[in-house]
Amino acid sequence: MYAVHNQPHVLEILQGYKVGELSPEEPSLPAPGDPYAGDPPRHPALKVNSLKPFNAEPPAELLTENYRTPNQLFFKRNHLPVPAVDPASYRLRVEGPGGRALALSLAELKSRFPKHEVTVTLQCAGNRRAEMSCVRPVKGLEWGVAAISTARWGGARLRDVLAHAGYAEEEEEAGERHVCFEGLDKDQSGAAYGASIPYRTAMGRGAEVLLAYEMNGEELPRDHGYPLRVVVPGVVGARHVKWLGRVSVSGEESPSHWQRNDYKGFSPAVDWDTVDFTTAPAIQELPIQSAITEPAPGATVPPGELTVKGYAWSGGGRGVVRVDVSLDGGRTWRVAELTGEEQRPGRAWAWRLWCLTAPVPPDCAALDIVCKAVDASYNVQPDTAAPIWNLRGVLSNAWHRVRVTVAED
Numbered sequence: 001m002y003a004v005h006n007q008p009h010v011l012e013i014l015q016g017y018k019v020g021e022l023s024p025e026e027p028s029l030p031a032p033g034d035p036y037a038g039d040p041p042r043h044p045a046l047k048v049n050s051l052k053p054f055n056a057e058p059p060a061e062l063l064t065e066n067y068r069t070p071n072q073l074f075f076k077r078n079h080l081p082v083p084a085v086d087p088a089s090y091r092l093r094v095e096g097p098g099g100r101a102l103a104l105s106l107a108e109l110k111s112r113f114p115k116h117e118v119t120v121t122l123q124c125a126g127n128r129r130a131e132m133s134c135v136r137p138v139k140g141l142e143w144g145v146a147a148i149s150t151a152r153w154g155g156a157r158l159r160d161v162l163a164h165a166g167y168a169e170e171e172e173e174a175g176e177r178h179v180c181f182e183g184l185d186k187d188q189s190g191a192a193y194g195a196s197i198p199y200r201t202a203m204g205r206g207a208e209v210l211l212a213y214e215m216n217g218e219e220l221p222r223d224h225g226y227p228l229r230v231v232v233p234g235v236v237g238a239r240h241v242k243w244l245g246r247v248s249v250s251g252e253e254s255p256s257h258w259q260r261n262d263y264k265g266f267s268p269a270v271d272w273d274t275v276d277f278t279t280a281p282a283i284q285e286l287p288i289q290s291a292i293t294e295p296a297p298g299a300t301v302p303p304g305e306l307t308v309k310g311y312a313w314s315g316g317g318r319g320v321v322r323v324d325v326s327l328d329g330g331r332t333w334r335v336a337e338l339t340g341e342e343q344r345p346g347r348a349w350a351w352r353l354w355c356l357t358a359p360v361p362p363d364c365a366a367l368d369i370v371c372k373a374v375d376a377s378y379n380v381q382p383d384t385a386a387p388i389w390n391l392r393g394v395l396s397n398a399w400h401r402v403r404v405t406v407a408e409d
């Protein structure tokens, strides 16, 4: 099921369970079908990180060509085969209070609840993991800087659907509750992908968590959760459950592996022998992030003038207030120009793109370009990855560095 498990250290573990070998006279077993045979076609420009399950990011320079990422280029992060969902028989199961449950068809979701649209950036917790693994190896897919993308999503507000099911707006004394989501993508044991968010994230006044059926004005593509996915503005990608099958409210977080035993941050002191996943909170709102998308690392740039481009984004609706860029490894700085939509304070769910055009210092053979962003709470990025290293390589948000060569005049 997971091609990523086809590795020496996994085969070594499996060796301990080997019971014997089939005799050559034994009739051969039917070859198991490829569980990924029904996956949709994908854009050839995507850089594939893992084919089965499908994980891919666009080339960095294409990422910032558009404020809203075209659906075909939007990064894709699947843990399992893409399920084939029949839109006519599809029902979203919403568990209401007191054991009552709703089964909502797509037509009902579209007609009963006002359509809400919001532009949201989605970032995987593992974005920029490759840089963290340069410090020390980590376990996870080697994402570059493009496991992040932005779309205009359209759908019903989760708040409206939960209210329809009988849930009240967040009450002060309600105690800790969680909204749990289950996908229709399942592993061989029948376990579905799942995740949860705090109740207040879903039900707080003005909450914009969506059950989305549209992405950039188009029907939700299969890779992105057709026919329905959760979009949780300002929160890590892992909670935006795709191919949504079931919603429930619980006093506990989702029991899913991906909620309880993954997508958490740890100290650099913690390794695979000492890690205890119960000791760290699940990642929800992400920290301030930025990266350079142009020029590419190792590129040769002409002398004279240089244009640097990139993105910056922060979780929790905290807008980006500034991006600083250095051409000399962080000794001197310039302020980049922010482009793209400026969203409302506290609801800045989407990234800003940025751009800086600056003179290349004369007699300079190489440039060490650095970017760092500041969010509305004046949170900043750490200057290096080593102090934030963690065994799963998540939350990698150090200053981004790109070294280039300057061509001779």
Ligand SMILES: Nc1nc2c(c(=O)[nH]1)N[C@H]1C(S)=C(S)[C@@H](COP(=O)(O)O)O[C@H]1N2
Pocket: 074, 075, 076, 077, 078, 079, 080, 122, 123, 124, 125, 182, 183, 184, 185, 193, 194, 223, 224, 225, 236, 237, 238, 239, 240, 241, 242, 243
């Ligand atoms: N059902 C389901 N939902 C899922 C996942 C998944 O594998 N199955 N992956 C999660 C992760 S880790 C991320 S980063 C985002 C990626 O969304 P995208 O593929 O639309 O970019 O989906 C999330 N939702």
Ligand SMILES: [Mo]
Pocket: 077, 123, 124, 125, 126, 237, 238
């Ligand atoms: Mo992710």
